[in-house]
Amino acid sequence: MSFLKNLGPGILVSAAFIGPGTVTVCSLAGVEFGYSLLWALLISIFACIIxxxxxxxxxxxxxxxxxxxxxxxxxxxxxxxxxxxxxxxAIVIGNAAYEAGNITGAVLGMETVFSSLRFEVGALKINFWSLIIGGSAFILLLLGSYKKLERIFIGLVFFMSLAFIITAFLTRPNISEIMEGFMPGSFDDGMLTIIALVGTTVVPYNLFLHASLISEKWKGEKYLGVVRKELVFSIILGGIVSMAILICAAAANIDSIEDAGDLAVGLEPLFGESASLFLGLGLLAAGITSSITAPLAAAYVVKGCLGWKGGMQSKKFKSVWIIILIMGVVFSSLGIKPVEIIRFAQIANGLVLPIIAIFLFWIVNQRSVLGDHKNSLLQNIVGFTVIALAVFLGVKSIYNVIQNF
Incomplete structure (x- = not known):
């Protein structure tokens, strides 16, 4: 029970990276490459923990x-x-774009479980579910209490995890093929998809969000052991969920999908209504959690960049997440297809990540900031390896894009 009481910031980080972007990218990876990119997800989880x-x-x-x-x-x-x-x-403008995908993902989940609900205002077709999801996120953020948000997120993340893991079992995947998928293949096979998998797991804005949330929940080095245990548990749980989504898509033997909603529809004739229902519920939970964390992270970044005082209750802080949330609702309600936007956002994440990671790496080596808790030699070696891999993937992606011109 004491361990469960300490759950919080790490769970919010997991909630942030298991959003519709993750569901879509992992689904596309499974449909296009089967189980063969599970190794890329495994490396992403390790990099995320570091x-x-x-x-x-x-x-x-x-x-x-x-x-x-x-x-x-x-x-x-x-x-x-x-x-x-x-x-x-990179963070604020990027999060505004991600927010549209987050809300749209939650809407896809709602439409899978219930039905489409749209109405016309003049020439515009407004998706009613987008307004409901956006309104729910607004109310939860308006509570302004980190402890209240924390409890809500713990429930949502565990519900979402069960939904996706149960769906993976319902698809009855080939275990031997899954094990083969953990053997690293060529970086040239699905390079942009590999980068998208890294970008959707090691999310740059989570590096800002996590530090801010930890600073609000705990004070002092005596909690370092608790922080690390909670972090490792939460990231591994999120990683298992990502793998479950990829496995669902690979086992379904679907030729192509436009979005994660298509995966839910594609599962129904193969594995029954229960599979599509669980996937739809998981997608709904993923969209709701991410639609809250993205505006929250953007507000923390702006607060730190501009040196604002005050916490979640300050008017300036609230104004940032309100703007991000409104932009997400507007773009989502207009019915723009999210799949290419989500995929591009995850690739962009993978390209921005090395820059943010280098700044983080530099800061955690400053004795003036961390004192005796600055990076050790081993932490620097492992951290440098992770950043070098991120840089390699980013450079390789740019090279591939240039080659295609």
Whole structure:
């Protein structure tokens, strides 16, 4: 019971990366490549644990968020301004785009479980479910209490996890083929999909969100062991869910899908109504959790970049997540197809990740910030390896795009 009481920030990180983007990208990976990219997901989970541990340790020991520390530690004004603008653009503008996908994903889940619900306003066709999901996210964020959000998220994440894992069992996958999927293949096979899998698991904005959430929940180095246990448990749980989604898509033997909703529909004739129902419920939970964490992360980033005081109740903080949420609802309700936007967003995540990870790596090596808890030699070796892999994938992606021109 004591372990369950300590669940919180790590669960929110898992909730953030198991969104409709993850469901869509993992579904596309399973449909296009079968089980053969499970190894890429496994590496992504390991990388996520390494980088999120650095972020969590930073929040615990310094009592500040990542953007706060970057703003304070960069001494050259011009370089500081350039860095903060880069972070602001990548995270805030990016999160506004992700929010549309998050809400749309939740809508797909609602339409799978219930039915489509649209109405016309002049020439526009408005999706009523988008307004319901956006309104629900608004109310939950307006509560303004981290503890209340934490309890809600723990329930939603466990519900979502059960839904996707049960669906994977219902599809009766080939166990031997699954095991073969954990054997690394060629980086050239599905390079953009590999980068998307990394980008949807190791989410750049989570590095900011995690440090801020930890700094609010715990104070002092005595909680470091608890923080690490909670983190590892939460990320592994999220990783298992991602694998379950990929396995569902691979086992379904569907030729192509437009979005995760198509996967739910495709499962029904093969494995019965229960499979599509569980997948729809999981997608709904994934959309709701991510539609809350994306605006929340953006608000924390802006707060740190601009040096705002006050917590979740401050008007400035609320104004940021309200803007992000409204943009998400507007784009989602207009019925824009999310699959290509989501896929592009995850690839962009994979490209932005090395930049954010390098800043994090630099900060956690500053004795002025972490004192004796700065990175050890082993942590630096492992961290450098993870960042080098992220840089390699990013460069390889850019090279592939240039080659295709």
């Amino acid at each position: 980088l999120q541990e650095m972020s969590a340790r930073l929040g615990l020991i310094s009592g500040k968020g990542l953007s706060d520390c970057i703003r304070e530690e960069i001494k050259l004004p011009a370089f500081r301004l350039f860095t903060l603008i880069l972070i602001f653009s």
